[in-house]
Amino acid sequence: MPVYIISDVTVKDRAAMEAYRTRAAPTIALYGGRYLVRGGEAEALEGTWLPSMFIIAEFPDRETAHRWYRSPEYAQALAFRDAGLSRNLILVDGVPQPL
Numbered sequence: 001m002p003v004y005i006i007s008d009v010t011v012k013d014r015a016a017m018e019a020y021r022t023r024a025a026p027t028i029a030l031y032g033g034r035y036l037v038r039g040g041e042a043e044a045l046e047g048t049w050l051p052s053m054f055i056i057a058e059f060p061d062r063e064t065a066h067r068w069y070r071s072p073e074y075a076q077a078l079a080f081r082d083a084g085l086s087r088n089l090i091l092v093d094g095v096p097q098p099l
Contacts, residue, residue, distance in 0.1 A: 002094035003062045004036070005069075008051040009087045016084030023077035031068035033059040058094070065091055 011017050028035065037056040044050045059065035068074055081087075 001061060001096045003059050003065050004092050004094055005033075005057045005059065005065060005089065006092060007055040007057075007087050007089045009053040009055060009085050011053065011085050013084050016080050018084070020077050020080040020084045023080065024074065027068060027071060027073040027077060028057050030073060031059065031071065032064055033057045033068060062091070062093070 025035075034057065035055070036058050037054055039053050039055065042051055042054050059068065
């Protein structure tokens, strides 16, 4: 079953954010993931939540997403995260696909 890593990002430093982003993106692909949403305009249709930058990455399953998050490849990107951004990050199950 697919899973999704959903990130609500606030940029603190553009250069450090770019260093993080360019290192993180190839690691997502390396672990079978892909971006579904990567920034873009967010519009609140209900409620008051309006993230400044919203990112969704899909992984084939929960185990793969966890392996990516704990991987040495992604750790190289995380070295730039705290300087470049703050975020809320969740992992959520997708809907099983019919056979």
